Structures are given as structure tokens and as C-alpha cells.
Amino acid sequence: MNLSVVGSGYVGTTIAACFADLGHDVTTIDIDEDIVAAINDGDAPIHEPGLDPMVSLYGGDRLRATTDYDAIRDTDVTFLALPTPANDDGSIDLGAMKAGAESIGETLAEKDGYHLVVVKSTVVPGTTEDELEPLIEEASGKTAGEEFGVAVNPEFQREGSAVDDFMEPDKIVLGTDGDARALDLLAEVYEPLVADWDVPVVETGRREGEMIKYANNSFLAAKISLVNDLGNICKEYDIDAYEVAEAIGMDDRIGEQFLRSGVGWGGSCFPKDTAAIIQHAREAGYEPPVLEAAVELNDQQPERLLSLLDDHTEVEGERVAVLGLSFKPGTDDIRHSRAIPVIEGLQERGAEVVAYDPVATENMRERFPEVTYAEAADEALDGAAGTVVVTDWDEFAALDEEFDAMADPVVVDGRRIIRRRKGITYEGLTW
Numbered sequence: 038m039n040l041s042v043v044g045s046g047y048v049g050t051t052i053a054a055c056f057a058d059l060g061h062d063v064t065t066i067d068i069d070e071d072i073v074a075a076i077n078d079g080d081a082p083i084h085e086p087g088l089d090p091m092v093s094l095y096g097g098d099r100l101r102a103t104t105d106y107d108a109i110r111d112t113d114v115t116f117l118a119l120p121t122p123a124n125d126d127g128s129i130d131l132g133a134m135k136a137g138a139e140s141i142g143e144t145l146a147e148k149d150g151y152h153l154v155v156v157k158s159t160v161v162p163g164t165t166e167d168e169l170e171p172l173i174e175e176a177s178g179k180t181a182g183e184e185f186g187v188a189v190n191p192e193f194q195r196e197g198s199a200v201d202d203f204m205e206p207d208k209i210v211l212g213t214d215g216d217a218r219a220l221d222l223l224a225e226v227y228e229p230l231v232a233d234w235d236v237p238v239v240e241t242g243r244r245e246g247e248m249i250k251y252a253n254n255s256f257l258a259a260k261i262s263l264v265n266d267l268g269n270i271c272k273e274y275d276i277d278a279y280e281v282a283e284a285i286g287m288d289d290r291i292g293e294q295f296l297r298s299g300v301g302w303g304g305s306c307f308p309k310d311t312a313a314i315i316q317h318a319r320e321a322g323y324e325p326p327v328l329e330a331a332v333e334l335n336d337q338q339p340e341r342l343l344s345l346l347d348d349h350t351e352v353e354g355e356r357v358a359v360l361g362l363s364f365k366p367g368t369d370d371i372r373h374s375r376a377i378p379v380i381e382g383l384q385e386r387g388a389e390v391v392a393y394d395p396v397a398t399e400n401m402r403e404r405f406p407e408v409t410y411a412e413a414a415d416e417a418l419d420g421a422a423g424t425v426v427v428t429d430w431d432e433f434a435a436l437d438e439e440f441d442a443m444a445d446p447v448v449v450d451g452r453r454i455i456r457r458r459k460g461i462t463y464e465g466l467t468w
């Protein structure tokens with residue numbers, strides 16, 4: 038099939054490369070000329086395991102990129118993978134989505150035959166039907182449901198394992214309100230993947246499809262906050278929260294995943310998506326207490342980490358190492374990383390921050406140019422009066438004698454990645 042993907046960031050590039058790998062002809066459209074040039078040259082514009090080989094194999098061939106929306110006319114289906122960031126009050130900013138919908142509509146005005154537009158981005162329930170579809174109708178002069186269709190197909194991939202998550206998903210959600218033409222086209226798009234992995238396909242309404250994405254992320258974020266809440270109790274009573282988590286995870290109703298307590302959740306999705314659905318609920322007159330508490334607790338974890346450091350060291354004027362800057366291992370993404378409030382808290386205390394991350398340093402340098410960035414963990418630890426561990430990169434698990442070079446070997450671990458041993462003053466956040 039001929040597919041187009043509007044927006045070539047984390048999701049757009051990953052799904053475009055994966056669609057090409059499934060045998061489709063794919064064109065991505067992005068306003069960023071550097072991204073477009075990179076893809077056509079066979080270079081992945083983002084850091085994601087497994088993406089480079091696919092972009093290198095298909096880039097400029099079965100996978101093409103352009104800044105020109107008219108390329109959509111040569112395709113059957115267009116996926117919208119544009120950003121949906123948060124406004125200051127937490128509500129969803131639909132600016133890019135609306136601009137994209139209008140541009141798609143303008144180009145569809147000149148297209149003969151049916152076209153399917155698929156909303157891949159995470160949007161609050163009602164957006165597709167009430168906001169995007171009317172914009173496409175207006176700009177194209179065509180009638181939705183007749184000359185074109187608009188479906189919802191949320192994405193559940195994680196950063197750091199996006200390619201595997203897309204290729205072997207737990208489920209595929211198709212929100213079409215029963216539109217048979219839309220369902221047929223989407224079935225054709227995903228056929229190679231569904232056939233290979235026997236993936237469950239959820240056929241549902243568009244509002245339900247949109248809500249499923251928020252419910253999925255809200256549940257996972259709240260699960261981590263609950264495990265952090267329990268972990269904080271454990272810490273007060275000298276109980277190992279990880280032993281507790283392992284045992285409760287054996288109950289199928291709880292499940293063993295997402296029980297790692299620590300400094301909390303960050304990233305491009307959980308913070309903005311919980312904020313957006315809370316705000317959306319408020320607009321309807323409902324205050325969701327559990328979700329609000331999940332966010333509040335998450336906001337408190339970095340300060341709890343720093344207060345453990347305070348218990349052992351007066352950091353004012355001292356060098357403090359921050360190990361890990363990305364919001365999770367396997368990515369250079371620092372959006373809402375817990376390292377941000379941790380660095381801010383250390384700066385408020387007057388510490389001299391020396392940070393290290395295997396891949397996210399350059400991104401964090403833009404956010405905190407005044408911080409010193411080390412080339413390696415041992416360089417960050419050398420002479421430090423304390424260290425806080427924020428991201429569970431594998432290489433931190435191998436650190437050992439590097440701690441001996443610290444001025445005072447106080448190690449506050451926010452991710453249970455460092456081995457506790459004699460000679461270091463070790464504090465786990467929840468154990």
C-alpha cells in the first residue's frame with residue numbers, strides 16, 4: 038500500500054520505517070528540513086534501537102521524506118503523528134494537529150478517490166470527531182464518511198523499545214465507529230503484522246479509541262505512583278520495597294511489570310497525558326482524585342531523593358554527581374526527566390552539579406548550560422561529596438571502585454541499580 042505519515046518525530050519515524058519493513062511504500066512529511074534530508078539519506082533522525090538499519094535500508098527508496106503535503110495525494114492512507122504537548126494549565130495543545138489537519142484537507146481537495154486519515158497522535162476524547170474531522174471537511178470541501186474517512190489508531194510504543202513494541206504489539210486499537218471502508222484499509226495496513234503475531238485487534242468507537250490511550254497511560258503512571266507510595270512507607274520502616282513488589286507481582290491481577298519504585302516517572306507521555314486527561318475531566322466538571330494524587334506523589338519523589346542526600350551531606354559549595362539524565366535508559370530524551378527537578382533541587386542547595394549520561398548529555402546541556410558534564414561516570418564521581426542516581430542505565434550497575442574516588446562516598450540511588458557494599462554510604466530511595 039501507499040502510506041503517508043505526517044510528523045516524523047519519535048512516533049512518525051518509527052512507524053514509517055516499520056511500515057516500510059512490512060512491505061508498504063511510505064512517505065513522511067515534516068516541516069523540519071533536516072529530518073527530511075536525514076531520512077532521504079538513510080539516517081534515522083532519532084536515537085532508537087533497531088531504527089538505524091531500517092532507515093538505512095529503506096531511506097530514499099521505499100521510505101521517502103518531504104516537506105510537501107501534496108505527496109499525500111499519491112497515497113491511500115495518511116497517519117497523523119504530530120505532537121500534542123501540554124498548555125500551561127495542562128490541557129492539550131492541539132495547534133500542530135489542527136495545522137496538520139488543515140494542510141491535509143487542502144491537499145485532499147485536489148485528490149480523486151477515497152482517502153483515509155488516521156489519528157496516531159494521543160488526543161483527548163472527542164478531538165477527532167469534533168475538531169479534526171470538521172477542519173479536514175472545511176479545507177477539502179469534501180464530506181467525511183463519503184469522500185474521505187477519519188479513524189483513530191493510538192500508538193502504545195515505548196521509547197527505547199519502539200521498534201519491537203510496534204512490530205509485536207499487545208494490541209491494535211482501531212477507532213472507526215464501525216466505518217467499514219476505514220476498517221478494511223486499516224486491516225490491509227496491519228495485515229502482515231497481525232498475521233505474524235496473532236495480535237488482538239480492538240475495533241471500537243473513535244472516542245473510545247482516544248480514551249483507551251489515556252486510560253492505558255494513566256493506569257501505568259498511577260501504578261508506578263502507587264508502588265512509590267508503598268515504597269515510601271517501606272523506607273520509613275526499613276522494609277525492602279523491591280522484595281515486596283516481587284511478591285505482589287506474582288499475583289496475576291497485579292502483574293509483575295511497572296513495579297519498580299524510585300524517583301518516579303518522566304518522559305514525553307505520562308506527564309503530559311495525565312495532565313491532559315485530568316484537565317479534560319475538570320472541563321466536564323469532574324476532579325479525578327486518584328490521578329491527581331498520582332501526579333502529586335510523582336512530583337514529590339525527586340525531593341525525597343535529595344532529602345536522603347541531605348541526611349548524610351551538607352552539599353552547599355560541594356561537588357555532587359548526578360548519574361543519568363534521560364527519563365529512562367535506552368533513549369537520549371530528557372523530556373520531563375526526573376533529572377531536571379533533581380538538578381534544580383541541588384542548585385537550590387548551592388551544590389556544584391557534575392552530570393553524566395551515556396547519550397543524553399547534549400540535550401541536557403541545552404536545558405542547563407551552567408552544569409558541568411562529565412565524559413564518563415568515574416569522571417563525575419571523582420572528588421564528589423555525594424552522588425544521586427536518576428536513570429537505571431545498565432553501565433551504572435557495573436560501577437564499583439569508581440565510588441572510592443569520591444571525597445565522601447555517599448550514594449543515593451533512585452533506581453536500585455547500584456550494588457550496596459562496604460565502603461560506601463548507600464541509601465536506596467524505597468529500600
Ligand SMILES: NC(=O)c1ccc[n+]([C@@H]2O[C@H](COP(=O)([O-])OP(=O)(O)OC[C@H]3O[C@@H](n4cnc5c(N)ncnc54)[C@H](O)[C@@H]3O)[C@@H](O)[C@H]2O)c1
Pocket residue numbers: 043044045046047048049066067068069072118119120121133136137157158159160192193194195196305306
Ligand atoms: N514518543 C512516544 O514514545 C510516543 C508514543 C505513543 C504516542 N505518542 C504520541 O504521538 C504523538 C507524536 O509524538 P512524538 O513523540 O513522535 O513527537 P515529536 O515531537 O518527536 O515529533 C513530532 C514531529 O512533527 C513535526 N511537525 C510539527 N508540526 C508539523 C506540521 N504542521 N507538519 C508536519 N510536521 C510537523 C515536528 O517537526 C516533529 O518532527 C504525540 O501525540 C504523542 O503523545 C508518542
Ligand SMILES: O=c1ccn([C@@H]2O[C@H](COP(=O)(O)OP(=O)(O)O[C@H]3O[C@H](CO)[C@@H](O)[C@H](O)[C@H]3O)[C@@H](O)[C@H]2O)c(=O)[nH]1
Pocket residue numbers: 159192193194195196197254257261294295296297298299300301302303304305306307364365
Ligand atoms: O516500574 C517502572 C516502570 C517505569 N518507570 C518510569 O516510567 C517512565 C515511563 O517509562 P516507560 O513507560 O517505559 O516509557 P515511555 O516511552 O514513556 O512509554 C510510555 O508512554 C508512551 C507514550 O504514550 C506509551 O506509548 C507507552 O505505552 C508507555 O509505556 C520512565 O521515567 C521510567 O523510568 C518507573 O519509574 N518504574
